[in-house]
Amino acid sequence: MQTTPHEPSQPAANGFDAVIIGGGAAGLSAAQALGRSLRRTLVIDSGEPRNRFAGHMHNVLGLDGTPPGELIARGRAEAEAYGVEFAVGLVSAVREGKNGLVLDVEGRAGGAPTTIRTRALVVATGVVDVLPDIPGLAAHWGSSVLHCPYCHGWEVRGQRLAVIATSPASLHQAKLLRQWTDSLTVFSAGLGELDAAVERELSARGVALVPAAVTEVVGGAAGLAGVRTSDGALHNIDAVFTAATMTPRDEFLAGLGLERTDAPFGSFLAVDPMGNTSHPRVWAIGNIVNPMATVPIAMGAGAQAGAAVNYALVEEDFGLAAEGTR
Ligand SMILES: Cc1cc2nc3c(=O)[nH]c(=O)nc-3n(C[C@H](O)[C@H](O)[C@H](O)COP(=O)(O)OP(=O)(O)OC[C@H]3O[C@@H](n4cnc5c(N)ncnc54)[C@H](O)[C@@H]3O)c2cc1C
Incomplete structure (x- = not known):
């Protein structure tokens, strides 16, 4: 599969x-950097990038309005041109091996896992968005149920927008959304008890507060009709913003005992500014360590980690040469 005229460096045996x-934005960016560094590189991907529910990406310089799948296809073709190899599969475990790490990979059709050895590992597996359990909400995720105003706010600017609050932190989202519309309704049950000063601020900016619990997001193929509340009322809304619970996809790393850090959105792997974890051969980048990272931020982290991994391997190559083992 190597289409480059350059020969990648010799990998550790097998x-x-x-x-x-x-193989999302973060992983493909790291793959490009490593392929261009003549490193024998493999991307293993299970094909579920987080933004696959959205028709178009925004706030991505040079690619504004591009479908997410097109970025993945282009990134993959670019990496392949530098000799990067690709495999479809799900990594189920990572463990220590001789001079490197050993991965168990389950293929699409099930069966016994394949074993793969590597000197360095970059984990770019993203997060799973666990959506609020409200009938009708998931069907519109990525089209008219949204989470990020920087990604989709412009497209719904000036429309009848709503925030379905899921925790006191949703107050931030509620205030932010007011920038994109004069018609903002906040379904506030999830905010908990609001302090009078905050209520005054929201009302002074014309934000409508509805304390009744949301029971349904109502709509069809053409978009949203509205949001129904526990009192039976249907509130006419064009687009809803809400917050998912973001769960990092890192369970397969459990055997390495990597250090973690408690972030405002949960427990995530601890990394240094280049993405290195507490294990010298493991880097983690993109949403898996930074759930707020958008596509360009994930790509930047990938380019940075790709360079860091290559440099760590360069140092190891010199060390091994000096010992006479390479
Ligand atoms: C609905 C929606 C719309 C969005 N719109 C925008 C937008 O317009 N602009 C923007 O900048 N950002 C947007 N984002 C954010 C964007 O999705 C993320 O910034 C980006 O996907 C992060 O890239 P990543 O590479 O870290 O993770 P991902 O893109 O999620 O890629 C992770 C990859 O790892 C694979 N994987 C997971 N576990 C395993 C495993 N064990 N073995 C093998 N493979 C595995 C997954 O299948 C997936 O392909 C949006 C997010 C959502 C939810």
Whole structure:
């Protein structure tokens, strides 16, 4: 599969210089950097990038309005041109091996896992968005049920917007959305008890507060009709913003005992500014460590980690040469 005129460096016996788990924006960006560094690199991906529910990406310089799948296809073709290899599969475990790491990979059709060896590992597996359990909400996720005003606010500017609050932190989203519309309704049950000063602020900016619980998001193929509340009322709304619970996809790393950090959105792997975890051969980038990262931020982290991984391997190559083992 190597289409480059350059020969990648020799990997450790029966393995790769670098394996990247996850072929989204972060992983493909790291893959490009490593392929261009002549490293024998494999991307293992299960094909579920987080933004696959959206028709178009926004706030991505040079690619504004591009479908998410097109970025993945272009990124993959670019990486392949530098000799990066690709495998479809789900990594189920990572463990220590001799001079590197060993991965168990389950293929699409099930069966016994394949074993892959690598000197360095980049984990770019993103998060799973666990949506509020409200009938009708999931069907519109990525089209008229949204989470990020920087990604989709312009497209619904000036419309009848709503925030379905899921926790006191949703107050931030409620205030933010007012920038994109004069018609904002906040379904406030999830905010808890609001302090009088905050209520005054919201009302001074014309934000409508509805304390009744949301029981249904109503709509069809053409979009939303509205939001129904526990008192039976249907509120006419064109687009809803809400917050999912973001769960990092890192369970397969449990055997390495990596350090974690408590962030405002939960427990995530601890990394240094280049994405290195507490294990010298493991980097983690993109949403898996930074759930607020948008596509360009994930791509930047990938380019940075790709360079860091290559440099760590360069140092190891010199060390091994000096010892006479390479
Ligand atoms: C609905 C929606 C719309 C969005 N719109 C925008 C937008 O317009 N602009 C913007 O900048 N950002 C947008 N985002 C944010 C964007 O999705 C993320 O910034 C981006 O996907 C993060 O990239 P990533 O590479 O970290 O993770 P992902 O893109 O999620 O990629 C992770 C990859 O890892 C794979 N994977 C997971 N576990 C395993 C495993 N064990 N083995 C093998 N492979 C695995 C997954 O299948 C997936 O392909 C949106 C998000 C959502 C939810």
